[in-house]
Amino acid sequence: MLTAAVGTGILCSILLGGCAILSPPAAVGGTWSGQITWDASGLWSPFSMTLVQDGSAIQGEVRLSGPGGQSFAIVVNDGSVGGRDFSLDASGTMSLVSPSVLVQLALDGEVDDTRVTGTGTQWNDGAPNTFEWFADLIAPAEPDD
Secondary structure (H helix, E strand, O other): OHHHHHHHHHHHHHHHHHHHHOOOOOOOOEEEEEEEEEOOOOOEEEEEEEEEEEOOEEEEEEEEEOHHHOEEEEEEEEEEEEOOEEEEEEEEEEOOOOOOEEEEEEEEEEEEOOEEEEEEEEEEOOEEEEEEEEEEEEEEOOOOO
């Protein structure tokens, strides 16, 4: 009797664990507005993302603040969302300065309904800077007809 109860408990744990793994990805398509807080200095800057989601894959662009508060866009090269886990890699050129600067961005985070929070790294011509970030959904993606 005890063996059957333990076996049933193990089976339920496996099934419930499997359900968590198979949970659908959070909805992240749309326009997001957020803030990056730089670890080294405590300074912050606004940023935004316009994301298109296809299943767990994410495409789109990220707009960052450049010199003088001007914004510039970089393209999402690889992005995914699995359950609540969020990751995104983007890169592009900031031509607001001369010579232009190659900017690469990696964001990792967790989706909680209409907010994503996490940590990231931005490389400017290869020099890494780490930060914490959050973004709030300000306009969800239009539903497909």
